[in-house]
Amino acid sequence: MLVSTNVSYNIFAKYIEQEDIFNDKKTLSSSFIPQKISHRDAELNQMGSILAPALKGYHPNNIFVYGTCGTGKTICTKFIISHLQEIIKQSGKSLRSVYINCKMKKVADTEYRLFAQLLKEMGECVPDTGLPTDVLYRRFFERVDSKPSTLIIILDEIDALVKKVGDDFLYNLTRINQELKRSHITIIGITNDLSFRDNLDLRVKSSLSEEEILFKPYNAVQLRDILMERADGGFRPGVVSDTVLGKCAALAAQEHGDARRALDLLRVAGELAERAGEPSIAENHIDMAQQKLDMDRVTETVRGQPSQSQAVLYSIIKCQEKADNQKAWTDKRLLTGDVFDNYLAVCKAGGMKPLTQRRISDLIGELDMLGIITAKVISKGRYGRTRDISLAVKEEPLAKIKTLLQERFG
Ligand SMILES: Nc1ncnc2c1ncn2[C@@H]1O[C@H](COP(=O)(O)OP(=O)(O)OP(=O)(O)O)[C@@H](O)[C@H]1O
Numbered sequence: 001m002l003v004s005t006n007v008s009y010n011i012f013a014k015y016i017e018q019e020d021i022f023n024d025k026k027t028l029s030s031s032f033i034p035q036k037i038s039h040r041d042a043e044l045n046q047m048g049s050i051l052a053p054a055l056k057g058y059h060p061n062n063i064f065v066y067g068t069c070g071t072g073k074t075i076c077t078k079f080i081i082s083h084l085q086e087i088i089k090q091s092g093k094s095l096r097s098v099y100i101n102c103k104m105k106k107v108a109d110t111e112y113r114l115f116a117q118l119l120k121e122m123g124e125c126v127p128d129t130g131l132p133t134d135v136l137y138r139r140f141f142e143r144v145d146s147k148p149s150t151l152i153i154i155l156d157e158i159d160a161l162v163k164k165v166g167d168d169f170l171y172n173l174t175r176i177n178q179e180l181k182r183s184h185i186t187i188i189g190i191t192n193d194l195s196f197r198d199n200l201d202l203r204v205k206s207s208l209s210e211e212e213i214l215f216k217p218y219n220a221v222q223l224r225d226i227l228m229e230r231a232d233g234g235f236r237p238g239v240v241s242d243t244v245l246g247k248c249a250a251l252a253a254q255e256h257g258d259a260r261r262a263l264d265l266l267r268v269a270g271e272l273a274e275r276a277g278e279p280s281i282a283e284n285h286i287d288m289a290q291q292k293l294d295m296d297r298v299t300e301t302v303r304g305q306p307s308q309s310q311a312v313l314y315s316i317i318k319c320q321e322k323a324d325n326q327k328a329w330t331d332k333r334l335l336t337g338d339v340f341d342n343y344l345a346v347c348k349a350g351g352m353k354p355l356t357q358r359r360i361s362d363l364i365g366e367l368d369m370l371g372i373i374t375a376k377v378i379s380k381g382r383y384g385r386t387r388d389i390s391l392a393v394k395e396e397p398l399a400k401i402k403t404l405l406q407e408r409f410g
């Protein structure tokens with residue numbers, strides 16, 4: 001039903017009259033593949049030289065690609081593979097490649113799903129469940145060996161795969177070449193978990209890391225160039241100034257030189273400017289974009305935690321509030337014991353089975369690692385050790401997290 005009010009007719013008027021800020025917003029999304037990749041010549045050349053034997057029908061070594069978030073690992077790998085494929089196609093030969101993002105749900109959760117995904121990507125029809133894993137393995141093997149060629153398997157976010165299915169799977173995959181008669185598999189494993197390799201089985205480590213490529217963080221100047229190219233296609237002329245580009249680049253450079261973060265800042269700043277009816281992006285839009293992105297990041301992290309961790313965090317928030325409200329309470333430190341008492345009450349109210357205090361202490365440690373709280377271990381002499389706990393998120397995200405947890409436990 002259309003309800004008429006005095007203002008309703010002009011709510012949208014200003015948006016209709018407003019000049020568009022964006023030219024092509026897709027250009028600014030992180031899934032967009034740009035025409036040009038800047039400041040990665042060394043890494044692209046290195047990857048190219050390792051894969052070049054495929055041009056002559058020889059088998060390239062496995063490659064382990066690592067570096068922190070947003071340093072261009074995925075985009076460079078995809079770029080080089082499609083380039084290689086194009087050249088091989090021109091020469092009348094063929095190269096098979098399969099890209100798998102192991103973090104995607106229902107893709108690499110189990111060995112079965114991974115083989116099923118590999119087969120699907122190679123054009124075979126496979127049921128989502130039902131067949132024994134070794135039947136799938138056989139079908140995969142036969143499919144790979146059906147013609148003389150190289151198959152490049154890109155396992156992006158490979159750490160997520162190993163966390164879910166262990167590294168036996170990788171061992172089998174790297175050993176498969178010894179059985180293949182006509183073809184060869186080259187694996188490109190990509191990760192932003194810098195300690196991932198240290199925990200691998202030695203045999204897997206040596207075969208996966210036949211070659212290694214490190215992607216270093218971008219500096220502010222490099223990020224500025226990357227942003228400039230994307231902004232050119234993404235925004236209408238005059239919307240983004242040099243100052244704005246420089247500020248986004250500088251902020252992202254401070255945060256591990258992450259190009260995704262720089263692009264997100266610029267895109268969200270554009271959205272905020274558009275929403276405010278401004279014709280161009282100003283510096284304050286970037287500040288607001290940063291706050292918004294931080295808020296989204298923290299809330300998403302909390303949302304993704306298991307219930308028990310969420311219950312612990314909720315207890316910490318409640319305890320902190322109690323301490324803040326009690327003016328007479330001079331020592332406002334929160335200790336593990338305080339949180340545990342509150343946690344028991346939260347469990348009771350929410351019908352959850354409580355864990356032991358020792359387990360809660362571990363969960364507190366994990367929340368600390370995620371940067372949501374700080375929990376300093378302190379010694380209480382012969383009474384053992386405890387943790388001095390405080391919240392580490394700013395006011396706004398905290399309010400959002402509290403609402404989220406209140407809906408769950410309140
Ligand atoms: N050199 C570059 N030139 C142009 N765009 C780039 C460049 N490096 C990164 N980008 C862009 O930055 C974003 C992040 O890059 P990419 O996804 O390749 O990072 P990553 O290293 O794989 O990060 P993660 O470890 O988080 O997966 C993408 O949108 C990509 O298009």
Ligand SMILES: [Mg+2]
Nearest residue numbers: 073074075156
């Ligand atoms: Mg990536």
